[in-house]
Amino acid sequence: MTQPLRTSQTSAAADRLHDIFPLPAGRTLDICLKLHSAILEHRLAPGIKLSEDEVGEIYGVSRTVVRAALQALAHSGMVTIEKNRGAFVARPTIREAHEVFEARALIEPRIARMTAQAVSEADLVRLQAHIDAEHEALAAGDMGKALSLSGQFHTEIADIANHQILANMVRSLISRSSLIIALYWKRADTACESHSHHALLKSFAEHNGEAAEEIQKSHIIDLHSGLDLRDRLDKTNSLAEALT
Amino acid sequence: MTQPLRTSQTSAAADRLHDIFPLPAGRTLDICLKLHSAILEHRLAPGIKLSEDEVGEIYGVSRTVVRAALQALAHSGMVTIEKNRGAFVARPTIREAHEVFEARALIEPRIARMTAQAVSEADLVRLQAHIDAEHEALAAGDMGKALSLSGQFHTEIADIANHQILANMVRSLISRSSLIIALYWKRADTACESHSHHALLKSFAEHNGEAAEEIQKSHIIDLHSGLDLRDRLDKTNSLAEALT
């Protein structure tokens, strides 16, 4: 297909994102993707209010389209909508955080196995480039970008597996993981991550599904353990953290 | 909590359904649930057009709320929306059908294992009552109701497992399964199904997670094999099937 006009980020990743939002391409989808990437890049912190008027004015569209976009985001778990109160960037609870990573630990290893079977040479090259970019961002100290790329690595794997439904589940889980990491990440070093990704890629190159599954499982569990999910004041408003 | 006014069907099932649609309770949610159950009960066949004006007039609401409801249903995969053409009850492709049951075969056995651990006496009683109702419907020859109850049985199990994210995934998959069954079911006898459900319940009563996982896995695979997913004209409009 010819490259359609795309206003933001890498078109490859953006194109795949269409699958999450079952919206006929248009302004609504644009707003969706913009808010989505803003949240993924941690430019919109969890809990922030997304006023319809405000968002509409920023992007130059009516509340109607903003509403549709917010509802779409709500369905993917990135936004919560409260009746007569408005939409907010989601603040996953500790419990949700556990559930997300448990779900990932269930689904992604299976995906990895499928990917090891279906992967092509071009895919391997693309994944390697992704890892390089991740290293690069890490070396530059751009932690936010590194984490974002790390998530995209997982979604790319899911795409290669050629299983749309599981891939969309993974995508949704990874989006939520981004919010969870924004709230609960404790580990300073993400070096081990890159190592996992490299090992995973190696197993793909060897078409070793068993190994890929095992590596991915360990990797997810490792990520899970990298969160600080102790029961500190969970329901704290932004007020409390401003006063610490 | 006090029983809120609920316009349709059993409140227990309906209450849980709220989780699928992240909408603040209101007319939009009502329409969503009504269309949802209509589709699940096979009263709306796959492919049927859901005109905004038409639906709005039926339920006495504006197109605005109907639109929101249709978009919500689109997110859950029950409805497809085509730009400038409208919304239709989804027609899962053969590929999607495979994917749905593959995903179920991955997730539901794990859920079953968790349920075996978390199940209470009250849960067991409720599940048994569900099986009885299923037998009853089957004896009465009401195949549609039996299938609907069969699906609800799976969602109830997911609720007991106490894992919201996986439960919602299962709910979504089962909703789509209903559409798939409407399109591709070939097996005349569903007796084996009831047997599986009974065996599952027994493993729950014994808190035998291993057994529950294995039984559920076999059960899902069995359901999958009960579909006629040969490559007959897949993209057929309602026209072709009207001329057979």
Add this chain to the structure above:
DNA sequence: TGGACAATTATTGTATACGATCTTGGTTGC
């Protein structure tokens, strides 16, 4: 001075109106 109540303000929920796009039926030219 503290709390409860009431009016104001702001924001969302819903309906309606208008413009854009697609479908459909008829007409015209070849």
Add this chain to the structure above:
DNA sequence: GCAACCAAGATCGTATACAATAATTGTCCA
């Protein structure tokens, strides 16, 4: 007679206006 084109109708996409609800702030009384 056939195909292509054009116009009319219908449906969706979007914007705007009004109504309903919740948060806030100011005021009054104990």
